[in-house]
Amino acid sequence: MRTFTIGGIHPPGNKISAGQPIHQMPLPQKAIILLNQHFGKPAVPVVTKGESVKVGQLLAKADGVLSANIHAPVSGTISKIGETQDASGYKHHAVWIDVEDDIWMDSIDKSSEIIRTCSLEAPAILEKIREAGIVGMGGATFPAHIKLTPPSGKKVETIIVNGVECEPYLTADHQLMLEKGEEILIGLTILMKAVNAQKGIIGIENNKQDAIAHLKKMAKDWPGIEILPLKVQYPQGGEKQLIEAVTGRQVPSGALPIEVGAIVQNIATVYAVYEAVQKDKPLVECVLTITGKTVGKPGNYLTRIGTPFSELMDFAGGFPENAAKVIAGGPMMGKALVSLSVPVTKGCSGLLILTEAETKRKKSQNCIRCAKCVKACPMGLEPYLFMTLVEHAEWGKLEKERIMDCIECGCCTYSCPSTRPLLDYLKIGKAKVGSLIHARNTKK
Amino acid sequence: MMDKNLYVSIAPHIHSGDSIEKKMYQVLLALLPAFLVSLYVFGWGSLIVTAISVVSCVVFEYLIQKYLLKGEPTIKDGSAILTGVLLAFNLPSNLPFWIIILGALVAIGVAKMSFGGLGNNPFNPALVGRVFLLISFPVQMTTWPLPGEHSYIDATTGATPLAMLHGHFGQLPDMVSVLLGKTGGSLGEVGSIALIIGGTYLLLRKVISWHIPVSILSTVLIFTFIMAQIAPQTHHIGHLGTGCPFMPAIYYALFHLLSGGLLLGAFFMATDYVTSPMTPRGQIIYGTGIGIITVLIRLFGSYPEGVSFAILIMNSVTPLINTYVKPKRFGEVIK
Numbered sequence: 001m002r003t004f005t006i007g008g009i010h011p012p013g014n015k016i017s018a019g020q021p022i023h024q025m026p027l028p029q030k031a032i033i034l035l036n037q038h039f040g041k042p043a044v045p046v047v048t049k050g051e052s053v054k055v056g057q058l059l060a061k062a063d064g065v066l067s068a069n070i071h072a073p074v075s076g077t078i079s080k081i082g083e084t085q086d087a088s089g090y091k092h093h094a095v096w097i098d099v100e101d102d103i104w105m106d107s108i109d110k111s112s113e114i115i116r117t118c119s120l121e122a123p124a125i126l127e128k129i130r131e132a133g134i135v136g137m138g139g140a141t142f143p144a145h146i147k148l149t150p151p152s153g154k155k156v157e158t159i160i161v162n163g164v165e166c167e168p169y170l171t172a173d174h175q176l177m178l179e180k181g182e183e184i185l186i187g188l189t190i191l192m193k194a195v196n197a198q199k200g201i202i203g204i205e206n207n208k209q210d211a212i213a214h215l216k217k218m219a220k221d222w223p224g225i226e227i228l229p230l231k232v233q234y235p236q237g238g239e240k241q242l243i244e245a246v247t248g249r250q251v252p253s254g255a256l257p258i259e260v261g262a263i264v265q266n267i268a269t270v271y272a273v274y275e276a277v278q279k280d281k282p283l284v285e286c287v288l289t290i291t292g293k294t295v296g297k298p299g300n301y302l303t304r305i306g307t308p309f310s311e312l313m314d315f316a317g318g319f320p321e322n323a324a325k326v327i328a329g330g331p332m333m334g335k336a337l338v339s340l341s342v343p344v345t346k347g348c349s350g351l352l353i354l355t356e357a358e359t360k361r362k363k364s365q366n367c368i369r370c371a372k373c374v375k376a377c378p379m380g381l382e383p384y385l386f387m388t389l390v391e392h393a394e395w396g397k398l399e400k401e402r403i404m405d406c407i408e409c410g411c412c413t414y415s416c417p418s419t420r421p422l423l424d425y426l427k428i429g430k431a432k433v434g435s436l437i438h439a440r441n442t443k444k
Numbered sequence: 445m446m447d448k449n450l451y452v453s454i455a456p457h458i459h460s461g462d463s464i465e466k467k468m469y470q471v472l473l474a475l476l477p478a479f480l481v482s483l484y485v486f487g488w489g490s491l492i493v494t495a496i497s498v499v500s501c502v503v504f505e506y507l508i509q510k511y512l513l514k515g516e517p518t519i520k521d522g523s524a525i526l527t528g529v530l531l532a533f534n535l536p537s538n539l540p541f542w543i544i545i546l547g548a549l550v551a552i553g554v555a556k557m558s559f560g561g562l563g564n565n566p567f568n569p570a571l572v573g574r575v576f577l578l579i580s581f582p583v584q585m586t587t588w589p590l591p592g593e594h595s596y597i598d599a600t601t602g603a604t605p606l607a608m609l610h611g612h613f614g615q616l617p618d619m620v621s622v623l624l625g626k627t628g629g630s631l632g633e634v635g636s637i638a639l640i641i642g643g644t645y646l647l648l649r650k651v652i653s654w655h656i657p658v659s660i661l662s663t664v665l666i667f668t669f670i671m672a673q674i675a676p677q678t679h680h681i682g683h684l685g686t687g688c689p690f691m692p693a694i695y696y697a698l699f700h701l702l703s704g705g706l707l708l709g710a711f712f713m714a715t716d717y718v719t720s721p722m723t724p725r726g727q728i729i730y731g732t733g734i735g736i737i738t739v740l741i742r743l744f745g746s747y748p749e750g751v752s753f754a755i756l757i758m759n760s761v762t763p764l765i766n767t768y769v770k771p772k773r774f775g776e777v778i779k
Contacts, residue, residue: 006771006772006773006774009460011458011460089452168458240774240775244774250774250775250776251775252775252776253773253774253775253776255775323450324450324451325450325451325452325453325457326450327455327457331455331456331457331458332455332456332457332458333455333456334455334457335455336450336451336452336453336454336455336457337450337452338450338452339450352457354457354458356451358458359451359457359458360451361453361459362459362463365464365521365563366560366561366562366563366564367563368464368467368562368563368717368718369563369717369718369719369720369722370467370717371717371722371723372462374722374723374771375653377771378774379773379774379775380771380772380773380774380776381771381773382722382770382771384722402773405773405774405775408455410455410456413456413459414456414458414459414460415460415462416462417462417463417464417466417467418463418464418563419459419463421454423454423455423456424453424454427454
């Protein structure tokens with residue numbers, strides 16, 4: 001069975017919420033919609049305070065090319081446009097909506113009927129995806145329509161769909177594949193048409209046998225689509241790792257996946273594409289896994305964007321007494337929340353509660369040069385060396401040792417027997433080296 | 445609910461649970477079979493030497509850390525115990541106690557703590573201690589009690605198989621005796637099978653990878669086989685094995701593999717994390733170097749045994765290997 005070839009780790013899966021059907025999360029009383037919930041420039045609000053909006057109505061417009069539209073995820077009255085904290089604790093602009101009823105735009109097809117044919121041409125499909133504000137739902141939140149517009153002269157051979165869900169605990173994509181399998185296949189067919197790709201491959205880790213069997217059965221009816229089981233290994237969901245696992249080709253350092261003729265999209269993104277193109281539904285909700293060993297009702301919940309995390313917890317059995325860390329996303333790459341009043345954003349795949357025993361960091365000890373971090377690194381880098389070089393502010397050497405290749409998967413910190421905060425230092429190094437490279441390029 | 449303080453940190457939020465202590469105690473566990481064999485072969489001598497070595501290593505580390513470096517105690521991590529055991533395994537079972545204590549002082553005080561403790565030492569501490577004693581007390585360090593001599597002080601002594609091979613004297617023991625530890629030698633080198641069991645455990649538990657032991661052992665095997673094949677007279681192998689034309693050379697090569705400190709060195713000393721290279725390729729270079737130097741010393745040097753020196757010499761090359769031998773990077777193949 002295929003997988004990527006360099007590094008990797010096997011953290012315990014802890015898929016507590018596996019098999020839980022997708023439940024509708026109740027609407028919040030007040031939704032907070034961040035304007036920077038995508039990679040790129042924040043969107044510009046097109047509504048004013050006091051205005052009433054319907055679900056799916058444009059709330060903020062993409063600012064330039066590298067940005068994304070944001071639509072109202074709830075209906076009600078705009079109560080405030082101002083600053084709030086995002087998941088990392090930084091201040092950002094947001095729109096508040098006081099929720100009233102659940103009135104959708106008339107243009108949106110809310111029926112559960114599956115629409116299988118799509119007669120639109122590629123440019124029209126891309127326009128619908130752009131208009132719907134779809135971004136990469138795996139966590140990177142890169143605007144989807146840009147990813148689907150390769151530079152001229154580059155040919156897309158394969159659309160690879162990331163059904164790996166290699167993060168421990170998370171099960172939202174898994175459940176989505178089980179419940180919305182056909183929609184995902186239609187979405188993939190639409191994406192293939194949009195970029196004129198001949199092949200569509202859905203990579204799924206072998207611990208999701210039911211999803212593999214379910215999709216395989218249906219994929220027969222969809223020409224060009226292949227369901228590919230992959231050996232379980234973290235971080236297989238990393239873009240470059242997944243491309244290697246699926247195609248056997250490694251994307252060169254500093255290059256984009258298109259260099260090897262591939263575009264990667266997440267399962268949830270493909271589903272969102274189906275809804276946008278076939279149902280005219282913009283990205284206003286996503287499936288979240290709410291999980292943790294102490295959570296009362298772990299499960300998969302269809303949640304409106306803008307719902308504060310505190311309301312999610314109330315619905316999922318309350319905030320556990322001994323919770324020590326609340327994480328938006330998975331335990332390997334998710335963000336630790338500074339406060340539960342932060343809202344759900346596009347690209348959020350889960351809410352994980354960890355206890356002190358599970359998550360408390362141990363004291364950092366001397367590096368014993370055991371090379372566990374070197375073995376674990378899926379990019380073939382030397383995290384131990386990066387940490388020393390960052391401590392000594394050797395930015396030039398860091399660049400030469402290719403610190404910018406680091407994908408921040410956390411395998412190094414996870415594996416270190418001396419419990420050294422390797423990734424913390426790597427991020428400092430990446431930020432510094434990145435800004436130096438940027439300064440050098442702008443000078444030219 | 446919100447008055448509760450949450451931990452906030454950069455990902456990852458979980459850890460493998462691996463720790464230095466776990467690694468050290470796994471290595472100690474892997475050394476247990478060899479220790480039991482040494483108890484069987486040398487009796488009290490083995491127990492006394494090991495106990496003195498371990499206790500003095502731990503005490504020296506505690507005192508130096510507390511009164512000279514003024515840091516938090518580090519003896520709990522088990523590395524001082526391991527150094528003590530490895531040092532003892534390199535000593536004869538009838539070594540006077542004060543020499544053992546001196547060896548422990550050099551191993552912990554000079555080779556480890558003076559560089560800043562675990563992780564900072566360029567050379568394997570136990571080997572530095574052992575080589576210091578070998579050079580300072582050549583007589584005591586090469587007077588090996590015969591197997592079955594269970595007393596600590598006045599055991600009958602004899603030569604090790606390698607010394608017999610080196611000086612062409614005495615009747616070489618047969619291969620079964622070598623495997624089972626019925627030969628003279630230091631504490632830890634006598635039970636070849638026990639060492640192989642321990643080494644296999646370390647490989648299976650992924651405490652060590654195969655690169656270092658396999659490259660050392662295969663280098664020694666091939667090198668000694670070639671030497672015996674091209675110059676059988678000089679290597680005194682006429683009486684070894686009969687049958688097919690390669691038999692004597694094979695027997696000779698296996699003899700080198702199983703006797704002396706080679707297995708102990710290959711599985712337990714050369715694989716020391718701190719002093720060995722970081723990348724698989726680097727580890728193969730390092731292991732091959734150890735193998736070549738070991739054979740050169742054994743065949744052409746004045747000592748019958750060269751594993752300790754070989755490992756220490758390659759320890760000094762480790763930083764150089766780490767600088768120039770990089771792991772296989774992602775995306776390099778098609779560039």
